[in-house]
Amino acid sequence: MTPYVPGEGPVHRVPSGAKILALIVAGTCLFALPRVDLAIAALVVTGLLYRLAGIPARLVLAQLRPLAWMLAVLILVQLALDGWLAGLLVAARLAALVLLASLVTLTTRTADLIEALQRGLSWLGPLGVDPAKVGLAIALTLRFIPVLATVTAEVREAQRARGLERSLVALTVPVVVRMLKMSDDIAAAIDARSYDPDGAGG
Helix, strand or coil, rough: CCCCCCCHHHHCCHHHHHHHHHHHHHHHHHHHCHHHHHHHEEEEEHHHCCCCCCCHHHHHHHHHHHHHHCCCCHHHHHHHHCCCCHHHHHHHHHHHHHHHHHHHHCCCHHHHHHHHHHHHCCHHHHCCCCHHHHHHHHHHHHHHHHHHHHHHHHHHHHHCCCCCCCCCCHHHHHHHHHHHHHHHHHEEEEEEEECCCHHHHH
16 A cells, blocks of 8 residues: 655645545546546646655556556557547546545545545435444545555466466455455454544544
């Protein structure tokens, strides 16, 4: 998992709620407006935000490396079906969205992320939904996405060394086992700290 990168720059100082809202708006615009120029502009702006946040280039590439094979497949499919412009649109849009989501987690502490999600979901309280639990679940999910990508890349590399890179079972089973073990460890850590989402939200 790529951890939180401490910093005092302007991107770090933006409130966590504003970052999440900006991510939702940017993602909605990227998929509602299928334009190549807009996707490329979003990618350029995202790169500038990383530079503004002081995130090293190696960490930027690390966010995209696990998705490289998926991007390659999507580009080839789009090239075959709709031409190179469609392939460029899909690649730029997906890369911009992944990098923006990673920027939020790289520049926001997990505690601040959970707190912002709880505040944003407080309107669900009267409907019988616990915003604290939902916020914790969403924050853990956001954290698990890069973890899943990293674990998959590690297992694929290990299976390639054994000559099993084409076996779906050899890839899937170790990934599932490691993720379940990680889930148990996180649940145990939460219990050990006597975390009370109801108390945290109140």
